[in-house]
Amino acid sequence: GEDVEQSLFLSVREGDSSVINCTYTDSSSTYLYWYKQEPGAGLQLLTYIFSNMDMKQDQRLTVLLNKKDKHLSLRIADTQTGDSAIYFCAETQGGSQGNLIFGKGTKLSVKP
Amino acid sequence: NAGVTQTPKFQVLKTGQSMTLQCAQDMNHEYMSWYRQDPGMGLRLIHYSVGAGITDQGEVPNGYNVSRSTTEDFPLRLLSAAPSQTSVYFCASSYSQGSIQYFGAGTRLSVL
Numbered sequence: 301g302e303d304v305e306q307s308l309f310l311s312v313r314e315g316d317s318s319v320i321n322c323t324y325t326d327s328s329s330t331y332l333y334w335y336k337q338e339p340g341a342g343l344q345l346l347t348y349i350f351s352n353m354d355m356k357q358d359q360r361l362t363v364l365l366n367k368k369d370k371h372l373s374l375r376i377a378d379t380q381t382g383d384s385a386i387y388f389c390a391e392t393q394g395g396s397q398g399n400l401i402f403g404k405g406t407k408l409s410v411k412p
Numbered sequence: 413n414a415g416v417t418q419t420p421k422f423q424v425l426k427t428g429q430s431m432t433l434q435c436a437q438d439m440n441h442e443y444m445s446w447y448r449q450d451p452g453m454g455l456r457l458i459h460y461s462v463g464a465g466i467t468d469q470g471e472v473p474n475g476y477n478v479s480r481s482t483t484e485d486f487p488l489r490l491l492s493a494a495p496s497q498t499s500v501y502f503c504a505s506s507y508s509q510g511s512i513q514y515f516g517a518g519t520r521l522s523v524l
Contacts, residue, residue, distance in 0.1 A: 304454070330510050342517040343455075343502060388454060392510055399445065399470060400504075400513060402454030 304403035306389050311409045318376040320406045322389030325370060329391040332365060334374045337386045337405070346387070347374070376408075384410045414438050418503050418516035425493045425523045433488040433519050435503030443506045444486040445513070448472065448499040455502060461486055462509050493523045 306322045324332065330351055335343040349356045349363045349372070356363045362375040376383055386405040393399040419434045437444065445460035447470075457470030461480040475497060477489040486505075490497060500520050506513040 308452075331512065333512075335515075343515040345512065345514060348512060390454075399457050399460055400447075400455070402447075402456075404452060404454045 304389055304391055304401050306387075306403040306406050308404065309407050309409070311411065312379050314379060314381055314410055314412050316379055318374075318379045318383070318408055318410075320374045320376075320387050320389075320408065322372040322374075322403055323370055324372065324389070324391045324401075326391055326393065326401070327367070327370065329393075331392050332363075332372050333388075333390040333400070334361075334363065335388040335390060335402075337388065339385075343388065379408075379410050381410045381412060384408055416503055416505050416514055416516035418501075418519050420519060421517065422520050423522070425490075425521065427493060427495060427523060429493050430489070430491050431493065433490075433501055433503075433521070435486045435488065435516060436484050437486075437505040437514075438484065439505060439507075439514075440483060441505035441507050442483065443509045443511070443513075444480065445470070445504045446476070446478065446486070446488045447502045447504065449502060449518075450499050458488065458501075490521075495523045497521065498523045 303325045312318045333348045334346040336346045360377045364373045388405045389403040390400045416437045442463045446458040447455035449455050456472050459478040461467045503516045504513040
């Protein structure tokens with residue numbers, strides 16, 4: 301079945317760049333997503349990328365998609381303490397369903 | 413701009429009690445879904461609906477019932493709560509199956 305893998309923890313210093321990586325299995329996914337969850341809060345859609353794109357940039361965020369390797373990454377430039385959160389990678393389930401398959405989340409800690 | 417609204421935000425139940433988690437969206441979205449989030453896990457799909465009158469099971473449907481009598485509402489029912497159902501529950505909606513999903517703030521449920 302489909303699976304999404306991501307590393308569980310990442311620690312960076314304020315001002316550095318953060319790179320969160322994700323691998324997925326379903327090559328027929330139409331969208332790939334990054335969601336952000338702050339402590340005790342819901343999921344905030346951070347950004348997404350269509351499967352026919354290689355890169356998407358949105359202010360401090362850069363998403364890179366390597367379809368051949370089924371690898372997705374999220375780069376946060378000039379990471380701030382407010383970026384500390386759990387980041388979830390998700391793919392749309394293939395076939396006719398379109399449901400989301402989530403990774404377990406990467407906890408980003410930003411040290412001042 | 414309400415988006416996806418979940419009630420209640422918090423709930424404590426005793427084993428064997430029943431309750432309904434409410435989810436409403438005001439975006440005229442056809443697709444709605446329920447996920448549960450457990451510590452150290454990503455989100456897992458419980459049930460979903462592609463439109464009024466149509467529901468289907470996700471990855472972890474046991475112990476939960478849903479119905480979709482209107483486009484706006486998608487309640488999740490726990491018929492006889494068990495401690496294993498202690499979790500954070502998220503409702504999501506999207507314009508159509510496979511399009512971008514937006515999440516509610518979540519309901520934190522504890523079953524004692």
